[in-house]
Amino acid sequence: MNAITATGLRRSYGDHEVLKGVDLFVQRGTVFSLLGANGAGKTTTVKILSTLIRAHAGSASVAGHDVARDPNGVRRSIGVTGQFSAVDNLLTGRENLKLMADLNHLGGAGKIKVQSLLEQFDIADAADKPASTYSGGMRRRLDLAMTLVGSPQVIFLDEPTTGLDPRSRRAMWDIVRRLVADGVTIFLTTQYLEEADELADRIAVLDNGKIVAEGTADELKRRIPGGHVLLQFNDPRHLDAALRVVRNASRDGEALALRVPNDGSVSSLKALLDRLDEHSVLVDSLSTHTPDLDDVFLALTEKVVQP
Numbered sequence: 001m002n003a004i005t006a007t008g009l010r011r012s013y014g015d016h017e018v019l020k021g022v023d024l025f026v027q028r029g030t031v032f033s034l035l036g037a038n039g040a041g042k043t044t045t046v047k048i049l050s051t052l053i054r055a056h057a058g059s060a061s062v063a064g065h066d067v068a069r070d071p072n073g074v075r076r077s078i079g080v081t082g083q084f085s086a087v088d089n090l091l092t093g094r095e096n097l098k099l100m101a102d103l104n105h106l107g108g109a110g111k112i113k114v115q116s117l118l119e120q121f122d123i124a125d126a127a128d129k130p131a132s133t134y135s136g137g138m139r140r141r142l143d144l145a146m147t148l149v150g151s152p153q154v155i156f157l158d159e160p161t162t163g164l165d166p167r168s169r170r171a172m173w174d175i176v177r178r179l180v181a182d183g184v185t186i187f188l189t190t191q192y193l194e195e196a197d198e199l200a201d202r203i204a205v206l207d208n209g210k211i212v213a214e215g216t217a218d219e220l221k222r223r224i225p226g227g228h229v230l231l232q233f234n235d236p237r238h239l240d241a242a243l244r245v246v247r248n249a250s251r252d253g254e255a256l257a258l259r260v261p262n263d264g265s266v267s268s269l270k271a272l273l274d275r276l277d278e279h280s281v282l283v284d285s286l287s288t289h290t291p292d293l294d295d296v297f298l299a300l301t302e303k304v305v306q307p
Contacts, residue, residue, distance in 0.1 A: 001064060002026055002027055003026050003028040003063060003153065003154050004024060004026035004032070004154065004185070004187060005024070005025055005026075006023060006024040006048075006058065006060035006061075007058055008022070008023065008058035008059070009024075009045065009048060009060060010022075010055060010057035010058055011055050012056055017209060018209055019041045019045065019048075021058070021209075021210065022058070022210065022211055023211060024045075024060075024211070026185060026187060027202075029180060029184070030180065030186070030202065031180055031186040031199045031200045032200065032202050033190060033196040033204070034189045034203075034204050034206055035204070035293075036207060037301055038191075040206045042158070042206060045206070046080070048060065049067060049156065049187070050062075050075075050078055051075055054068065055067075055068075062154055063078065063153045065077060076150070077152060077153045078152050078153070078154045079147030079150065079155045080158070081144050081147050081156070081157050081160050082159075085139050085143045087139050087142050087143050087146070089131050089132035090131075091130070091131060092127065092130055092131065093127045093131055093134070093138075093142050094118065097113075097114040097117055097149060098110065098111075098114055100146045100150070101113055101149050104150045106149070110149075113149060114149075118145070121142065121175065122171075135168070136163060136168060137172075140164060140172060141175065144157075148179075153185060154185045154186075155179065155184055155186050157187065157188045157189070158189050159190055159191060160188070160190075161173075161190070169192070169195070173195070176188075193293035193294050194293070196293060197293050201216070203215065203216070203293075212300050212301070213300050218290075220293065221292065221296055222263060222290070224291040225291075226290075226295060227263055227289060227291060228259050228260055228262050229260045229269065229288050230258070230259055230260075230286065230288075230289060231258040231259075231260060231276075231283050231285075232284045233256045233258070233284050234284040238282045238283070239253070239257075239258060241281045242258050242276060243258060245278075245279045246258065248260070248261050260272060264288060264290040
């Protein structure tokens with residue numbers, strides 16, 4: 001059973017249709033990333049799946065609960081960490097977590113759960129300091145820890161690392177990986193394409209209210225032209241020999257390099273090397289280059305601007 005299933009989701013605000021029939025299927029214990037430009041409908045999708053708003057059409061289930069017919073079941077099964085921290089600045093880290101434990105009716109087990117989360121998220125040393133004194137990274141870790149008090153099966157992370165420095169962002173990535181290793185499903189929206197590339201098992205690109213592409217990061221990258229193999233030579237004669245036997249290659253005589261279009265597959269790389277070997281062409285070194293998610297995102301969401 002999927003952790004999240006959505007079919008034909010539609011949602012409008014006035015005359016503006018934000019979602020135009022979105023289908024999503026997210027396997028349990030994975031990271032699923034939804035990419036899209038501002039206004040593409042990412043946050044609206046999260047709000048529907050987390051029961052904060054209703055879809056105007058379509059259906060969805062989360063952790064086995066229908067979002068329309070059993071919203072309380074969904075809420076008991078999920079955690080949500082939004083773009084803006086839900087931490088209470090007037091309370092200490094421990095008090096913020098205890099508040100969540102009380103809201104989840106954990107009783108005597110709450111104290112143990114709170115201490116465990118303080119240690120797990122590396123904020124135990126600051127547990128009794130006001131949250132207002134925390135750094136941005138500590139606040140985001142506390143925010144996520146608060147989400148985990150109820151032991152959710154599915155966590156929605158809506159741009160969770162916005163505004164964090166690179167070190168704090170990578171610390172959050174490590175936390176996400178540990179959660180998934182423990183069987184939690186993560187639904188991630190982000191504008192940091194490197195983040196999706198690092199974390200996501202599958203990625204969907206949302207543009208103008210529709211899913212325009214879905215797959216693994218590597219599958220999406222292979223859809224975009226521009227992949228190539230760069231052959232480096234230590235002798236101009238070898239470069240000229242390679243140019244005679246390799247088709248559609250571009251030559252950089254100054255760098256003694258040859259750029260050969262390539263789709264990044266093992267079979268095409270092997271065919272290239274076999275052809276060079278067949279003609280006794282000596283290559284000093286080679287490197288493969290594929291489009292990154294930035295290229296994918298721009299190609300799939302690029303708008304034509306009228307003059």
